[in-house]
Amino acid sequence: MALITGASSGIGAELAELCAADGYGLILVARRADRLQELADALGKRHGVRVLTIAADLSEAAAPVAIHQQIRGETIDILINNAGFGLRGRYDQTDWDAESRLMQVNMIALAQLTKLLAREMIQRGSGLILNVGSTAAFVPGPLMAMYYASKAFVVSFSLALAKEFEGTGVSVTVLCPGPTRTEFDTAAGITDSELFRGSAMTAAEVARIGYRAMLAGRAEVIAGWRNRWMILLSRLAPRTMLASIAKRLNSSAQGVQ
Numbered sequence: 321m322a323l324i325t326g327a328s329s330g331i332g333a334e335l336a337e338l339c340a341a342d343g344y345g346l347i348l349v350a351r352r353a354d355r356l357q358e359l360a361d362a363l364g365k366r367h368g369v370r371v372l373t374i375a376a377d378l379s380e381a382a383a384p385v386a387i388h389q390q391i392r393g394e395t396i397d398i399l400i401n402n403a404g405f406g407l408r409g410r411y412d413q414t415d416w417d418a419e420s421r422l423m424q425v426n427m428i429a430l431a432q433l434t435k436l437l438a439r440e441m442i443q444r445g446s447g448l449i450l451n452v453g454s455t456a457a458f459v460p461g462p463l464m465a466m467y468y469a470s471k472a473f474v475v476s477f478s479l480a481l482a483k484e485f486e487g488t489g490v491s492v493t494v495l496c497p498g499p500t501r502t503e504f505d506t507a508a509g510i511t512d513s514e515l516f517r518g519s520a521m522t523a524a525e526v527a528r529i530g531y532r533a534m535l536a537g538r539a540e541v542i543a544g545w546r547n548r549w550m551i552l553l554s555r556l557a558p559r560t561m562l563a564s565i566a567k568r569l570n571s572s573a574q575g576v577q
């Protein structure tokens with residue numbers, strides 16, 4: 321079975337499609353039960369696989385353990401920690417409750433589900449873990465400081481575990497998408513950002529890249545050649561300069577300062 325968080329839209333829904341097409345049963349997790357059920361019905365019909373849905377809010381601290389209890393008895397071959405969201409605003413003006421939810425979903429739930437399921441995978445001697453990071457992980461992100469920092473956590477954490485788990489039969493892959501056409505920009509309130517005009521990739525393209533890298537057991541994959549080049553070049557620039565560029569890109573037409 322493949323357990324996929326954030327499967328109700330975007331990259332997560334596309335990853336669910338790829339797992340189902342390869343014959344994996346699915347456990348789909350997100351808050352919107354109706355969207356999960358629609359996808360479950362469609363994928364079950366199209367690929368003849370068993371699909372379970374769990375409507376859960378990963379911003380609640382108890383959610384990872386509750387999900388783990390709900391799936392007791394199932395063998396999880398693939399864990400995809402994809403759920404995540406962004407927030408924009410100058411840090412003194414943003415809402416702490418929203419930011420602590422962001423940390424819970426983007427980092428803590430991801431880390432806790434990984435711990436709960438990696439233990440079982442390592443005992444069995446096999447398993448695939450795919451964590452969804454972002455190209456935002458590689459630069460400081462003024463006006464989206466918490467989001468960029470949360471993705472830096474995901475990348476560092478995943479690369480460390482990939483090394484720790486070598487020789488156990490369990491691989492950890494981190495997928496770093498750049499701007500991708502999903503519901504992410506609307507949820508983050510950044511539809512007017514320069515990043516989402518122009519060359520955003522499709523969720524299907526990004527999911528395919530991540531899925532293949534996961535099957536190949538690669539530790540890290542950056543989606544798309546444009547993003548790979550950008551990250552390569554960014555390694556040569558001072559981080560303060562990268563912060564200035566990110567600040568301009570994260571500024572809205574309405575002028576978040």
Ligand SMILES: NC(=O)c1ccc[n+]([C@@H]2O[C@H](COP(=O)([O-])OP(=O)(O)OC[C@H]3O[C@@H](n4cnc5c(N)ncnc54)[C@H](OP(=O)(O)O)[C@@H]3O)[C@@H](O)[C@H]2O)c1
Pocket residue numbers: 325326327328329330331332349350351352353355376377378379402403404405406425452453454455496497498499500501502503504505507523
């Ligand atoms: N789109 C981009 O440009 C981009 C770029 C780099 C990285 N990423 C990362 O890619 C991942 C997938 O995002 P996406 O682009 O596919 O955006 P999306 O279409 O907005 O999907 C986000 C998914 O996360 C789920 N989610 C959000 N908050 C949740 C919560 N509290 N509890 C449970 N599930 C929650 C959403 O489901 P519900 O709303 O139904 O709960 C949804 O299924 C995220 O980690 C994002 O940070 C996206």
